[in-house]
Amino acid sequence: MTTTQLIEQIHKKRSFLCIGLDVDLNKIPKHLLEEDDPIFAFNKAIIDATHQLCVAYKPNTAFYEAYGLKGWEALEKTINYLNTNYPEIYTIADAKRGDIGNTSTMYAKAFFEDLGFDSVTVAPYMGKDSVEPFLAFKEKHTILLALTSNQGAFDFQTEIVEGKELYKQVLETSKTWTNSQNLMYVVGATKAEYLGDIRKIIPDSFLLVPGVGAQGGNLQDVCKYGMNDQVGLLINSSRGIIYASQNGDFAQASAEKASELQRQMEAILLQ
Numbered sequence: 001m002t003t004t005q006l007i008e009q010i011h012k013k014r015s016f017l018c019i020g021l022d023v024d025l026n027k028i029p030k031h032l033l034e035e036d037d038p039i040f041a042f043n044k045a046i047i048d049a050t051h052q053l054c055v056a057y058k059p060n061t062a063f064y065e066a067y068g069l070k071g072w073e074a075l076e077k078t079i080n081y082l083n084t085n086y087p088e089i090y091t092i093a094d095a096k097r098g099d100i101g102n103t104s105t106m107y108a109k110a111f112f113e114d115l116g117f118d119s120v121t122v123a124p125y126m127g128k129d130s131v132e133p134f135l136a137f138k139e140k141h142t143i144l145l146a147l148t149s150n151q152g153a154f155d156f157q158t159e160i161v162e163g164k165e166l167y168k169q170v171l172e173t174s175k176t177w178t179n180s181q182n183l184m185y186v187v188g189a190t191k192a193e194y195l196g197d198i199r200k201i202i203p204d205s206f207l208l209v210p211g212v213g214a215q216g217g218n219l220q221d222v223c224k225y226g227m228n229d230q231v232g233l234l235i236n237s238s239r240g241i242i243y244a245s246q247n248g249d250f251a252q253a254s255a256e257k258a259s260e261l262q263r264q265m266e267a268i269l270l271q
């Protein structure tokens with residue numbers, strides 16, 4: 001999906017919500033464990049109940065890799081289900097990859113070509129030749145970790161390197177890479193006060209913003225400092241939506257949580 005198509009969907013649905021499909025078998029309703037593929041059964045129910053309220057889904061691959069082959073199959077079924085039934089949905093493989101060039105090309109093939117995701121999250125630590133292989137894919141986005149939501153973001157990302165915070169170096173340098181128009185960036189919702197500075201460096205880029213809900217980030221603050229003329233935000237919530245209930249009504253309960261966020265987003269868009 002192109003950025004223009006994503007923006008169209010945001011305006012159509014009056015939502016820039018991304019729902020994180022971080023499926024933990026210890027947290028899903030017990031009756032689903034009797035299904036052949038409990039992870040996919042859970043995802044399918046959540047997607048069917050929430051797809052009109054969000055523009056994107058983000059399965060974090062760790063939650064699938066942890067269950068071995070069965071987990072990877074559930075990931076494959078989930079992305080196929082989305083691409084077949086809801087092609088208007090933007091999809092993010094949250095895999096946080098990045099390696100030497102030829103290896104990055106294989107990661108990119110895995111997520112863009114084999115699985116068919118629109119985007120993948122990538123760590124910038126190995127630099128230009130580890131990220132450009134992802135950027136070479138047309139109509140696919142590479143979502144680079146810039147300033148993350150966790151406490152450890154202060155270990156390296158905010159350290160001053162040659163007179164500037166490292167995350168600012170990442171933003172500025174990555175803009176010079178080949179096909180940088182295919183970049184988006186991760187900025188944690190818990191770091192909303194940094195968004196003003198970030199927007200000075202990358203005014204037009206889309207930001208994936210995780211950390212509302214379970215991690216305590218504030219939607220209003222993120223929008224105040226991070227929104228641009230094209231909206232420019234995908235705000236993710238995972239646990240806060242998908243684990244709204246552990247009973248038979250779990251899908252409806254997740255839709256109610258998603259709807260709460262969508263209504264707040266709609267109000268902001270209409271301001």
Ligand SMILES: O=C(O)c1cc(=O)[nH]c(=O)n1[C@@H]1O[C@H](COP(=O)(O)O)[C@@H](O)[C@H]1O
Nearest residue numbers: 060094121148149188210214215237238239
């Ligand atoms: O890349 C991410 O999506 C990500 C970056 C970041 O800085 N912080 C962060 O929480 N995430 C991911 O976003 C999701 C947040 O989940 P919840 O805290 O349950 O909403 C998880 O899949 C995290 O791995």
